Amino acid sequence: MADHAAKQALFDALAESAKALANGRRAELIDVLMQGERSVEDLALEIDQTVANTSQHLQRLLRAGLVRTRRDGTRIFYDLSSPLVSTLWRTMRRVAEAHVEGLERLATAYVGDRSGLDTMTRDQLRERLRAGDVVVLDVRPPAEYAAGHIRGAVSVPLGDLRARLRDIDSGARVVAYCRGSYCVYADEAVRLLTAAGRDAARLEDGFPEWASARLPVERGV
Template sequence: MGDAVAKAELFDSLARVGKALGSGTRLELLDLLAQGERSVEALARAAGVGITTCSAHLQTLRQAGLVATRRDGTKIHYRLAGTDVAALYALLRDVAGTHSAQAAAARDSYLGADDTEAVDRDELQRRLATGQVIAVDVRPAEEYTAGHIPGALSIPLEQLTDRLAELPDDVEVVAYCRGAYCVLAHDAVRLLAARGRRAARLVDGMLEWRLANLPVDAAT
């Protein structure tokens, strides 16, 4: 028989990691960090929270061992502690979407009607290799810089209308963003279709692309 006190401490230590995940804001921060390293200020802007609030949530994640830091002068930059943290976040998200009716309803409400064509990673790679499509990364430019699908063009969603002329009329566009629960690619495909362009979206996004160990380019 094992030591009961040691066993209790083991499960309590696991629970502390679980507790760090028990916040929507902290999960959003992990989602953002899965795209690449960011400063506290950049994370606060992206998550729509104050710097003090953001710092407190990041400290909780750090104490649980889920994120690591790097200092650059007066700025602190955060990153995920490992690829396994990204995998944990993705699994938590998918389990909730599969087994929680509330989470599934919230996901569907956020992403909107399932009215856009989607292609999987294998199909996107096949079409890219044959020149059938052009991949467009509609995430913010800093996320594209941190890592993107090789050959993808960076056009953040808010710039898409003004930059339509950069997209060939005779080639289908496949838009992608952060992951399966990211709305940017959905909105991009709807916008392109409304303007008569042939468009589809990657069924998931950069998070899943990285977890599948597919090639990633970083801008210089």
């Protein structure tokens, strides 16, 4: 049969993309990059690491081919190299959710108690959008909204929500969404809205899942 060395080299190479994702910080990076390209410094803030360390992780992802770079003046923007990478990370998450022991406990330790929050699935939101009786709020940072958002959604970054409460039709049902199920922006938004007497719910997952399900999206401001 074929020689063992060649087989091992092949499977070592096939495992390369897993190695690139086999680190919590790099997983966080991929997760953020699913919302669109980012500069190194920005990513470092996002994952609470030094710029030097973040840069090294990014280069590791680059060597594995999972991300690509673009220079703009003095800044370098990293982005996922293809939608396949989103798919891989999403699959990885699903497998972890199904099989990694104690994950649920860690998730609630991070996102807190969600039992008081009303939620809505993608399908439910799609129905309401079709009916037109819902206000959809994108509570992510403006740059992420600009890079792509649910069609018809309004950009209201979490920090601006309180000030802009009066702009939101007080009779309407409000649905907030953000980066995904492990993102707490939408939770905060729903709590604030509910406390203000509004009828609010969060989308169960986030924009990447909406987009990858090929539901209607828009770009720009």
